[in-house]
Amino acid sequence: AQSVAQPEDQVNVAEGNPLTVKCTYSVSGNPYLFWYVQYPNRGLQFLLKYITGDNLVKGSYGFEAEFNKSQTSFHLKKPSALVSDSALYFCAVRGGFQKLVFGTGTRLLVSP
């Protein structure tokens, strides 16, 4: 069975500092991995995805994620956080033809 874990309910970071939101997964076969962001009272917004190839994936708003097969992780990163990055972040995984499974979400709080 597929699963995805976001071990931190909340991540706090000061504006201008780098941020990391963690995600680990379990899937049969090669994974397709996704990150989404949700702002208050809005739907989930697609940020980036890993399909194959380069382990470092670049996405919207300066976000990137690093795929690590040996650690089964797909952490979301940004070199310099903005207050406007404060939101709820979801990691999701799909193995081949299986359905998409979402993590429970991590709240990112960027302080001025």
Place this chain on the structure above:
Amino acid sequence: ETGVTQTPRHLVMGMTNKKSLKCEQHLGHNAMYWYKQSAKKPLELMFVYNFKEQTENNSVPSRFSPECPNSSHLFLHLHTLQPEDSALYLCASSQGLAGPYEQYFGPGTRLTVT
């Protein structure tokens, strides 16, 4: 968010009412989804449609009735709901059901059952 639109954005209904949520996608996608998002709970997949055929029903109570007349429109008909059904209902679409296709979400309908 013009890709996937949802109406209404907010809905308050009594337990005996009947109402419908509407979703429309303008992305030419073939698959559409209903999700329920409750506070402090994981995102719950409710229904999946592919080429307007239902492919998944995740043990959703019969008081929720989906309808997909074509690949661009999805409805969720609601009747005799319970207070615990209060949540944000999200519609999503994707080019395909499997593989590398990401889902695109609408803004959601905030439902309150009184």
